[in-house]
Amino acid sequence: MADTKVGTAKVGASAVGAVSAGNVTSSDIKVQLSLVKAVGKSGFGIPLILAGGQDQEIPYTECLDLDEVRAVCGVNSVIYTAAALMLAQSTERFKIAVRAVTGKSAEEIPNLLGKDWRQLVVPTEGADGESTVEELSDVVEATDRMYFATVRDLNTVPEAAYSGIQDGQPAQIARDRTVGFYYPQKGVYATAALVGKIAQKQPGTYTCKNLILDNLQPLELDDTMVQSVQDKGCLTFVTKAGDNVTTEGKTIGGEYIDIVDGKDYIIYRIQHDSQKILNQSDKVPYNDNGIAQLEAACVGVMKDCYGDGNLIIATGDDGKPAYTVQYGKLSQTSAAERANRHYSLGRFSFSLLGAIHSADVNGSIII
Template identity: 35%
Template sequence: MLSISDVTVTISVLKPMPILGGFGKPLILGASTAGKDYKNYADIDAVQTDYPANTEEYKAAAAIFAQKNPPAELAVISRKTGASPVTLADLLPTLFLKDWHFLITTTTTVEDLILIADAVEADKSRQFVARTSSKADLATIKAKGYDRTAVIYHTTVTNYPDAAWVGAVGSLPVGSVTWKGWTLVGIAPMDIDATELSAIHALGANTYVTKAGTNVTSDGRAVSGEFIDLIHSQDYIVFSIQYAVQDLFNRAQEMRTKIPFDNRGIAQIESASRTVLQRAFLQGMIATDEDGVALYNTTFPPRSQVDPANIAARNYPDGKFEFIIAGAVHKAGISGTIKFA
């Protein structure tokens, strides 16, 4: 993906084998004869000025705003399907130039879901939450192994359990929560047994069930089995470091100075990066050691260790960071002993 930023941040996830199995702003992607451009809305009344209560876009927005932790705003765009229609394939690339993180769509057609999920996976900066009432479609989606698409399975999809899930969790501080165990306002639990629940999970989906008398989301995973919050945290750290260092460059220009290509300038770039990592730690993304020390580290070699060709090109490509993800407890095993004396 082309970018006008001067900062490139890449991240790889290193994990043991086998695998143990605005940043919350939603975008609702709809479709209508005339279509409507991308627009932000702060509440459901504002949505209704453009999308009447009988439209699918309104229903998705209502599910988001009905939750206990709704986002400060959401965006809606409606793809034109009438004369001179806009195809989904043509529209999708333009969406990644807009301000949003979680994509919700009004369609449940598996071909559309695959097209959207492929685009989100390729872009590597957003997440897609979909819904379906078809286990056959789940199998089709599961075969793609998406890290950035999560699916909630429910026999009733007209009230948007996917949008409700994003509304309940997506806007909370990144890294502070997982996506498992959330109560969704307006969504009825599925009446299923443990065998069917296991089968749904095996198909790469989540659902909505009753546990210990409370209605909750059954898991918090993407199609691949990766945790939704891990991908969200990864995106947050990459974007935040990119933003922080770019802001450092911008402020230097505003002050009519520069970031010198010496150890002073390198230290400034490292400091900006470490500030983001410390914030990520405070939000719960990064683990601690036995002494409570955050488990992250940065390595920014001094000028003397930088390739002279990069110095001549005014390019410092050698900064690195690493951290240990905090994760979360989703299951527990507890054993006890009964004694008679």
């Protein structure tokens, strides 16, 4: 089944209510994106390790290796333990962020949204006096980030959907920004390994199923138990064909993790590249030439996300990249928008390139 994304791009201070990715507190570009699932067909941001209920505060600090984490947190902290597992997933250095608070971790998240982190790992989740997985999920689901929870008890997994507001109306919204990793062994923060494995990868080049994780022991689970984990919207870590790998790579809400990543990456890129045009021009004229500059930024992102190792956008039945970009002409804008220097007629859509997660192979024996 193919997934089609439909989005809009807006320019100007009066654009509100959009979903965006990254540190966007000072951006003039807002991008909205909805997911439309067709029937019948088939490393951006950095990880943040946040610990609540600690004896002393540690300010938000970005680190490039375990030595830098040790200098900030010491070797006896849960942050250091999680960071060691996270950084062990690559032979190359990559940036992570750490933060410790004396209060609850969920209460600190809003204060950190101006920072450039994307994947949240909370090694203290569920501890006495600390935020629960559900409390952390409720906060993150209202943002453009993702929360990776290590689940010790399947009974603590929040429901796949939560009550919220969508398109101005009350709705049940899927928890597509929360990932549950079932790993009951205390003191081992399994999601740190998963995040470490994917944080350095370009969106579109990976899925979260069958990932080999280092320095993490597989669980001995039978098929029934693995299915119970997946029925709760979680993944886990088992042995297949002699390799220790993750099971199905979905969010608690049921969406594939790589789909959320691909969507967020395209939003971020359109926003970033369009903002660069505003930053680097003395003036972007409100005429067809100025609109064409913004359209070119969007087209450039689509091209970058297709082919040559950029595996977010699929190929259509006609053999061409499966995306469209259409920005309305000046004659289609309203007098009010022109007076407010606001443009809202940018439109784009694209089909996501899927992945093979399983296969049936039929054969016969000739005697």
